[in-house]
Amino acid sequence: MLFHLIQDTALYLAILFLFGVLGYAFIQVNYLVSALCNTVLVLTAFHLLSPGGDVVVGARFVDTLLGCAVALLCSYILPTWEVRFLPGLANELKAANIRLLKTAMALIEGPQNVADQACKSWGAAEQAVYVALSRFSASFYRMMNEPMRHQQQAVTFNHLMIQNHVLAMQVIHVVSTVESKPAATNEIKCALLEAKKLLESQDVAVVPNNESYPMSEPHWVSDSVVPSMALQQLIDAAEAIRRDMVRSGAA
Numbered sequence: 001m002l003f004h005l006i007q008d009t010a011l012y013l014a015i016l017f018l019f020g021v022l023g024y025a026f027i028q029v030n031y032l033v034s035a036l037c038n039t040v041l042v043l044t045a046f047h048l049l050s051p052g053g054d055v056v057v058g059a060r061f062v063d064t065l066l067g068c069a070v071a072l073l074c075s076y077i078l079p080t081w082e083v084r085f086l087p088g089l090a091n092e093l094k095a096a097n098i099r100l101l102k103t104a105m106a107l108i109e110g111p112q113n114v115a116d117q118a119c120k121s122w123g124a125a126e127q128a129v130y131v132a133l134s135r136f137s138a139s140f141y142r143m144m145n146e147p148m149r150h151q152q153q154a155v156t157f158n159h160l161m162i163q164n165h166v167l168a169m170q171v172i173h174v175v176s177t178v179e180s181k182p183a184a185t186n187e188i189k190c191a192l193l194e195a196k197k198l199l200e201s202q203d204v205a206v207v208p209n210n211e212s213y214p215m216s217e218p219h220w221v222s223d224s225v226v227p228s229m230a231l232q233q234l235i236d237a238a239e240a241i242r243r244d245m246v247r248s249g250a251a
Contacts (some may be wrong), residue, residue: 015044081150082143087250089136093164096132100125101196104175129168153248160244167237170230191231195238
C-alpha cells in the first residue's frame, strides 16, 4: 500500500541507502534487525525495478513468511542449545589449564639441557589455553543470545570463564617472573602445585547459587621476590574453578 501512496523516486533512493547501511551495521549486533532492514531494502529495490507490478514483491513476501514459519518450526523440533556444549567445553578449558600448570612446573624444575623442549611444550600449552578459552567464551556468548529459558547457569558459567582467564594469565605472569627473579622459584612452585591439586580435586561441597564460596587463606610471600597478590589470585582462581565446575554440573 505504501508503494502506491508514495511516488517520489528520491525518497525511495533515500530508503534504499538508509536500510542498506542499517542492514550491514546490525549484521554482527542484532541479526533480526539486520534481516528486517535487508527485507525492506530488497522490496524497495524490486518496486523501483517494476513500479507497476506487485508480483515480484508479493512473491518475495510470501517466501519470507514461509521461510520464517519453517525456521520457527525447526527451532522447536530440532533445537541445538549452547548450554548442552558448555560443560564439555568447560572441562576442555580446565584440562588446558592443568596442562599449562604442569608445563610451567616442568619449565621451572627442568634442567638446562632440556630447556628448548620445555619452551616448545610451554608455547603449545599456552596456545591450547587460548584456544580453549576462546571456544568456551564464544559458546557462552552464543547462549546469551538464545531465549532466556535456555540460559541455564549463566552466572556460574560467566564466573567460570573469568576465573579460567585469571588463572591462565597469572600462571603466565609468575613463570615470566622466574626468569628475572630466580629467588622466587620455590614460592612459585608451591603455588603452581597447589593450584594443580585444586583443579584435579573434585571433593568439594556444593554451595547454592545465591551464596558465594569462601576463598582460601592468604599465601603470603615476600613482595621483594614476587608480588604476593599474583600467587594469591592464582590459587583463589583454581579454587573458584573447582567449585564452579561442581556447581554447574560440568565436573
